[in-house]
Amino acid sequence: MAEEKPKAKKVEKPKEEQQEKPKVDFNKFPEYRKVKSKFPEAIEEAELHCDCLCLRIKKEFIVDVCKLLRDDEDLKYDYLADLCGVHYPKREKPLEVVYNLLSIPHAKRVRLKVSLAEDEEVPSVCEVWPSANWFEREAFDMLGIRFANHPDLRRILLPEDWEGHPLRKDYPLEGPPGYREKWLREHLPYYNKL
Amino acid sequence: MAVKEEQQFKELMAKGTSLGQVEDDLMRETIKTQDLWVNMGPQHPSTHGVLRLILSLQGERIVDTEVVIGYLHRGTEKLAEARTYHQIIPLTDRLDYLASPAMNFGYVLAVEKLMGIEVPKRAEYIRVLLAELARISSHLLWLATHALDIGAMTVFLYCFREREMILDMFEMLTGGRLITSFYRIGGVAADLPEGFLDRVKEFCEIFPSRVKDYDDLLYSNRIWLSRTVNISKISAEKAKALGLSGPSLRGSGVNWDLRRNQPYSVYPELDFEVAVFDGCDVYARYLVRRKEMLESCKIVKQCVEYLEKTEGPVMAKVPKVIKPPAGEVYMATEAPKGELGYYIVSDGSTRPYRLKIRTPSFANLIALPELVKGHMVADVIAAIGSIDIVLGEVDR
Numbered sequence: 230m231a232e233e234k235p236k237a238k239k240v241e242k243p244k245e246e247q248q249e250k251p252k253v254d255f256n257k258f259p260e261y262r263k264v265k266s267k268f269p270e271a272i273e274e275a276e277l278h279c280d281c282l283c284l285r286i287k288k289e290f291i292v293d294v295c296k297l298l299r300d301d302e303d304l305k306y307d308y309l310a311d312l313c314g315v316h317y318p319k320r321e322k323p324l325e326v327v328y329n330l331l332s333i334p335h336a337k338r339v340r341l342k343v344s345l346a347e348d349e350e351v352p353s354v355c356e357v358w359p360s361a362n363w364f365e366r367e368a369f370d371m372l373g374i375r376f377a378n379h380p381d382l383r384r385i386l387l388p389e390d391w392e393g394h395p396l397r398k399d400y401p402l403e404g405p406p407g408y409r410e411k412w413l414r415e416h417l418p419y420y421n422k423l
Numbered sequence: 424m425a426v427k428e429e430q431q432f433k434e435l436m437a438k439g440t441s442l443g444q445v446e447d448d449l450m451r452e453t454i455k456t457q458d459l460w461v462n463m464g465p466q467h468p469s470t471h472g473v474l475r476l477i478l479s480l481q482g483e484r485i486v487d488t489e490v491v492i493g494y495l496h497r498g499t500e501k502l503a504e505a506r507t508y509h510q511i512i513p514l515t516d517r518l519d520y521l522a523s524p525a526m527n528f529g530y531v532l533a534v535e536k537l538m539g540i541e542v543p544k545r546a547e548y549i550r551v552l553l554a555e556l557a558r559i560s561s562h563l564l565w566l567a568t569h570a571l572d573i574g575a576m577t578v579f580l581y582c583f584r585e586r587e588m589i590l591d592m593f594e595m596l597t598g599g600r601l602i603t604s605f606y607r608i609g610g611v612a613a614d615l616p617e618g619f620l621d622r623v624k625e626f627c628e629i630f631p632s633r634v635k636d637y638d639d640l641l642y643s644n645r646i647w648l649s650r651t652v653n654i655s656k657i658s659a660e661k662a663k664a665l666g667l668s669g670p671s672l673r674g675s676g677v678n679w680d681l682r683r684n685q686p687y688s689v690y691p692e693l694d695f696e697v698a699v700f701d702g703c704d705v706y707a708r709y710l711v712r713r714k715e716m717l718e719s720c721k722i723v724k725q726c727v728e729y730l731e732k733t734e735g736p737v738m739a740k741v742p743k744v745i746k747p748p749a750g751e752v753y754m755a756t757e758a759p760k761g762e763l764g765y766y767i768v769s770d771g772s773t774r775p776y777r778l779k780i781r782t783p784s785f786a787n788l789i790a791l792p793e794l795v796k797g798h799m800v801a802d803v804i805a806a807i808g809s810i811d812i813v814l815g816e817v818d819r
Binding site for chain 1: 492493496498500501502504505536537663664665666677679684685750751752753755762764766768776777779781785786788789790818819
């Protein structure tokens with residue numbers, strides 16, 4: 230019995246944090262203040278996840294906001310740690326691009342997000358951080374997110390003739406049904422005789 | 424043509440250019456050259472796996488490089504979405520199979536951060552001990568193969584001798600030599616077996632002298648220097664913009680080590696130096712890793728000291744079914760190759776909604792075309808070696 234008590238506590242702790250979230254005063258974050266003052270309409274939503282500030286940015290502003298975060302003396306987010314996509318099929322805008330930024334001079338991290346409808350494109354941030362090139366190609370490959378003005382938007386991990394985007398939630402784990410047979414039929418001349 | 428050439432010849436001679444130079448210039452104008460495409464890999468011993476490079480050459484110089492990856496893609500991120508949090512640990516082993524404890528470490532830390540679990544101190548020390556041994560083992564393998572690629576055969580045998588000692592220790596502790604899967608969410612699988620710490624101590628005592636052996640072979644070796652100094656130079660600004668991390672970034676003079684600058688686990692309690700060299704070239708990256716091996720050895724010694732003195736649990740009280748609250752976390756750790764980040768989106772169920780693994784090798788490889796531009800074909804091999812990639816990690 231004594232063991233069960235701490236278990237319950239540990240699971241509850243983050244829940245309490247979650248409830249507190251709306252009360253957070255985001256003005257204490259310089260990232261939030263600076264973006265808000267320069268681009269008042271850019272931020273759609275601000276959240277706090279495990280002490281990391283997450284800003285949801287309108288897609289039209291993403292390149293400007295990234296440049297601001299990179300060049301501002303107090304922020305200096307000079308390193309794009311990660312860029313990835315997430316698929317939320319139930320949302321109105323099902324695709325999401327997540328930018329994890331790192332400021333090496335200030336040892337801080339911030340996360341930006343952009344929501345996209347199925348037919349929308351997000352401007353590429355390759356001009357801000359050249360390393361975004363491959364990360365964006367991967368997001369395109371895995372989730373079918375299209376990046377406008379990307380220098381070379383091709384598949385990166387999967388073969389060029391691959392159909393579909395595996396990290397979408399409607400993509401089955403074992404590949405599309407009948408895919409293996411179809412591939413064999415195309416590539417194995419004597420498939421029918423097997 | 425002949426008349427024109429003669430005219431040019433006279434003009435150049437009148438300017439006072441040497442005869443050899445004139446002939447050279449004329450040849451360049453009259454003989455047309457064309458870019459040559461050379462396919463390197465995917466089956467090439469120096470690419471350390473299945474990496475394909477398409478080199479565009481002007482003579483022996485590299486004009487452009489296209490990197491083709493994905494030959495080892497196993498869909499780890501998709502697989503992870505269909506597995507419970509504990510079942511993902513063995514998948515992370517297979518990313519960087521040369522330093523699997525470091526891969527486990529980042530993942531369990533991410534889940535623990537998401538759930539707010541506090542891990543017993545003894546478990547943290549065991550984890551750091553293993554991760555640092557893995558760093559030494561990874562750097563040893565790197566030095567061995569990097570030197571072999573460039574032409575120093577002996578170092579390979581020496582490095583593997585020491586690496587074998589570490590792998591034997593892993594085997595003793597976890598049962599596996601490469602794929603250890605020893606970390607658990609909330610701690611480690613088991614306490615240390617009897618006699619393990621003695622073996623680690625023994626290793627720590629002899630290791631610095633073994634590094635001297637490698638130094639004798641490489642540190643001021645003229646061939647080694649001529650193959651590495653001023654090769655693949657990259658400035659600090661460019662390195663950051665291109666996403667280099669870990670030893671490759673520190674070789675460009677950027678003082679950035681996640682163990683020191685964004686500390687996690689028990690690293691704040693440990694005394695070690697961050698290896699930074701500002702040569703920006705292949706040799707500087709060699710110096711960084713060389714020093715890191717010695718620093719890791721120091722960390723291991725401190726861990727052994729702590730673990731010998733104390734006893735305690737090695738597992739936190741964690742629910743049987745891991746169910747993190749809905750939310751997301753990005754946890755970055757300093758893996759042997761650079762910044763290893765796990766981005767987990769949880770929807771409150773037993774499986775992650777999305778797991779994105781930011782692997783250091785993938786990001787380091789982005790810089791390769793920039794690193795080899797204008798160099799000789801032979802330097803490509805030095806450049807690939809200097810950013811220390813593992814294709815299991817690149818392709819995931």
